[in-house]
Amino acid sequence: MTEMSVQLEQIAVRAARGVGDALRAAFVQAQQPSHKRDHHDLVTEHDERTEQVLRAELLDAWPDSAVLGEEGGASGDGAVHWLVDPIDGTANFALGLPFFAVSIGAVANDQLVAGVVYDVMRDTAFSANLHGAYADGEPLRSTGPATDAQNMLITSYPGPGTLAAGRGVEEYTTLLREFGAVRRMGSTALALAYVAAGAGCAYAYGIHPWDVAAGALIVQQAGGRYLPLPDTGRPWEAPGYLAVNGDFDLPGSCLTDLLPRMLPRTATGTPLPGGGLRNRP
Known part of the structure; x- marks a missing residue:
């Protein structure tokens, strides 16, 4: 193989x-x-x-x-x-x-x-x-800074639907405050490629298999982490993901607390990958 x-x-x-x-x-x-x-x-x-x-x-x-x-x-x-x-x-x-x-x-x-x-x-x-x-x-190795303040978050959150539902502003304000930079780049595949190259982390929901199949593998093989949301065993089919560089301190990130609130309401009851992501150690 x-x-x-x-x-x-x-x-x-x-x-x-x-x-x-x-x-x-x-x-x-x-x-x-x-x-x-x-x-x-x-x-x-x-x-x-x-x-x-x-x-x-x-x-x-x-x-x-x-x-x-x-x-x-x-x-x-x-x-x-x-x-x-x-x-x-x-x-x-x-x-x-x-x-x-x-x-x-x-x-x-x-x-x-x-x-x-x-x-x-x-x-x-x-x-x-x-x-x-x-x-x-x-x-290619996914090495980079460990903390939110040193990193860039690439995300399309919050989308028009989230805002129309009266959600997302508080969470997005926290992301802007905690991360060194937040960017809406417009390409999921390139966001993942650059996470694999060490450029911080990326989050998206409402994606398709062709958006992430290549990028997910590139992140993983470069030593980063690709967390499908939810994790059903076929990461390219999950409707959402969080990807971080190999050095990123996820337990210490504001994303650990924010992610359950950022997921669509229809997904909030879905277990997050890794088991302990909902609560910081």
């Missing part, structure tokens, strides 16, 4: 890099996005076109596989399942912010085994297999 994971990582990296030139060229042109669920959820012709290219490349390179993509759903039938987000951060891509990624994760034997988050505009491939994590082929 380990050597197979190396092959799958190489296929994913090659496929992601293969669409880079087209996406960079498209980025400098005016976009005409359309909407999926609402005006917060954009899609462009390049999302769909890029996914078609990636789908064909992956199925050709590993015929015994299936692809689940954000735009085109599922295709193929095989032992390896590819989870593909052709442009993670479409709003950034469409509106002119150069912070978006191609994300490809591979699942085999019901576990994450390989993945890549390709930072298109920086031409940097963050990847992982069962041997470790890498940035452009060089070993």
Whole structure:
């Protein structure tokens, strides 16, 4: 399985890099996005076109596989399942912010085994297999400061729905006060890649498997912690996550107290990973 994971990582990296030139060229042109669920959820012709290219490349390179993509759903039938987000951060891509990624994760034997988050505009491939994590082929370690005050939190919290329900302001105020910086970056995959590179921590809820499959493995293989919310044994399917660098003092963080309040009310009765997260030691 380990050597197979190396092959799958190489296929994913090659496929992601293969669409880079087209996406960079498209980025400098005016976009005409359309909407999926609402005006917060954009899609462009390049999302769909890029996914078609990636789908064909992956199925050709590993015929015994299936692809689940954000735009085109599922295709193929095989032992390896590819989870593909052709442009993670479409709003950034469409509106002119150069912070978006191609994300490809591979699942085999019901576990994450390989993945890549390709930072298109920086031409940097963050990847992982069962041997470790890498940035452009060089070993990647998730080392960084331990405390909230020294760290950055990357999060989309609170979202419009949370605010509309009259929640989130108090918690967000605490995050702003306690963390050195709080950022809404607009790409879950890149947030995880940069946590793997040591950039603090990230929290999100309301995500999809293609958003996190690659990034979760990269964080874990780099020595960081990826905590699915809730932990059902298949981290890429959890609707939420908390990811922290390998040196982060989670028991001493304000997140330990805040996280149960930040989860949607429908999720507050769900046990959090690790057992003791609700209460500080």
